[in-house]
Amino acid sequence: MIYQLVKKETREILRDPVILGVAIVLPVIMLFLFGYAISLDVDDVSMAVYDQDRSQESARLIDAFVGSGYFTIEHYLDSPGQVDRVLDKGEASIVLAVPPDFSRDVNLGKRTEVQVIIDGSFSATALIVSNYAASVVNRYTEDLLDRRGEAAAGTIGINPRVWYNPPLKSVNYIVPGLFAVLLMAFPPMLTALSIVREKERGTIEQIYVSPVSPPAFIVGKVIPYSVIAFFEMVLILAIGTLWFRIPFKGSVPLLIGISLIYVLTTVSIGLFVSTITRTQFQAMFLSLIVTLMPSFLFSGFLFPIATMPYMLQLYTYVFPARYFNDISRDIFLKGVGLEYFIGNAVLLIIYGSALFIAASLKFKKKVA
């Protein structure tokens, strides 16, 4: 009987270009949009220099900026008024101002300062630019001491080494997170719509007046949409590793295994939505609210959960995307094994089973 239900559902899906479009094309479009558009990487920062010293020493400092690879000098300025203008017009995001007696003080071994003015209108990048600038100046200072043959006695240098994503590329971080988002966004909505569509068209009454049991009907819906979700997953995995060249550290079977559990959970959310809505319109909106939106906002996909207010952190536990987001990044970037995220995996299983049972109980073979 389940076989008949699955066969019917599969035929309907294969003949409906809209379903296939939503299931396959939309996630790919989103993957490319996010892969390219959401980038917190900062390079080629436009820079202006107001060098009042014009000495060999100041030229060395400026070279250190250019040499870092993060900065491109767009303007050389002659007056403080010009500093205001380039920042106002947005022609430079950072201005380096070297004081007139910079080389004299440096050569005397006296303490001196350079001024760095940063366009802070977008705080996230401003912070990064500021850090870059500080590290460039640090390196210049170390280099200066080196040239003089003076070891920097009693100073502590930080030797940062970034693990898991050494180039700190956003895309390496975005794509594994997108996994959690896309599998949360589309499969449940499609599942919910497919059941509610039967309510709207009246075909569900035929199911009511038949020996088909509620769990059989629901399983008949879950299987085809889980298969679709599985395809989505393989597609995203392939594009992520082959096109965006994201280093995949972990085990593929492990990721696929956990993803299946996750997909069953998300599809069960769709099922649940379908049992409490009557029209496709309602089903679509409710799905958006309980799946798409929280998967973006509260999964840690873009906004780290650790920095959220405590109450919101508790709220994120309601959505399974949060558990899977952690797992996905663990496997992708850290390459760790099951023992590291068994807790999250168990939570997912409990979550999915509870929803499936709730949906089966809520699904009554009655018209009202």
Place this chain on the structure above:
Amino acid sequence: MLPGDLAVKIKGLSRRFKRAWALRDIDLEVGKGEMFGIVGPDGSGKTTLMQSICAILDPTSGTVLVQGFDSVSGAKEITSRIGYMSQAFSLYGDLTVEENLEFFGGIRGISAEVFEKRKDELLEFSGLKSFLKRRSNQLSGGMQKKLALSCNLMHEPDLLVLDEPTLGIDPLSRRHLWRMLKDYNSRGKTIIVSTSYMDEAKRCGRLAFLLNGELVACDRPEAFGEDLEEVFASRIKKADWVRTVPFDRKPAEAGFVRIKGLKKTFGGFTAVDLQEITVESGEIFGLLGPNGSGKTTTIKVLCGLLRLTEGEVEVAGVDMAKRPEMVRGRIGYMSQRFSLYLDLTVKENIDFFGRVYGLSPGLLGERRRWVLDLSGLTGFENSLTGELSGAVRQRLALGCSLLHHPDILFLDEPTSGIDPVSRRAFWEIIRLLAASGTTVFVTTHYISEAENCSRVALLHQGRILALDSPGALKARYGTDSLEDVFISVMEGAP
């Protein structure tokens, strides 16, 4: 009758939806092998009763026993033994004829050999054999109903429940469907069927007449009297809402339609190809034909909703080949699907459509009173449209399409799904409207309604096979029933 001989035994059944009672204290017994009809006006509780019998709706109070099982505790037993055809098309549109049969056979757990045998029988019987690979949403309405019935006969249920199975299908398909039902019934199977056709009601062994959720009468059709429709009309104490609402007289030439060839093609398919027709002001012109014969397409071309491919058509003085949009202010259009806004009140709907037609506030107030009077809704201005019955809603829709006093009114299956008594009242209005000089174009599947037309055209595959007044057509075919004329013409079609 012994309980063992009963297919259905209902005792004290009541069902409430929110505040309204859909069924009140029904006692009913249906014997095994009966052909049992359910009739009653719109909103009288026919569907609720059938859903209760099918165990997909629990009673608020009372009990329903189907083949000895209680509809609440034994719902599973009931649903696996019966067949139910709801009013909505209950097929999967993207699946082919064969796949639909396969699915419905499959969920009933029919073995492969039995399936093949029954499939062949049913296809033969329903005349769907040559459409095996066609998707069911590409079948005509009549064929879809026959397929839906076949899907329900796959497992040969002892009890078959059908909710207005012939609604909106042409007379020929209707005749086929009833042949299938009669045949199944003659094999000793019980059939419960609701209908708004009185000729179908007469073919049932016994009839239950529902009114406002109560069982008013239950007997053999003969016991009700000769003219069933008359009998029911007299029982339904409707408010005398058919008033002689004054209609403004139209100038003589206003509603003139002249067709000198009308051709509409979709891709390579010719949907309509008409020769010369002239329709005078004040005529009631009927378009009859099977599903898919081009009635709706013709109406849409005449309304300027579809552009004609070829030909010369003049509607109310507007050249439809050149400037079809000019006709809009001169015509009114109402279809079966004509959707009032169900979540607006009666007054809000009228005002909305009035403003769409650009009526001034003063004129709108006057016309609003006129529409309320026409639809018998004076005093109910602030009721939600969704809470009105189908028949009342349809009269309100008619009123809204007449707000701007059009010269020509187009009605596409305006009475589909409306009970006979309300249908009769609806036609009363149409006649008054025509008498005042408004031209009316109307399509319908209720052939008996076409008696009201001054002339009818019988369409088949986009062409007119016969065109004359109902009286002349009947004389030509030597019969006193327009339905027989229809069947003869269609069966004689190439």
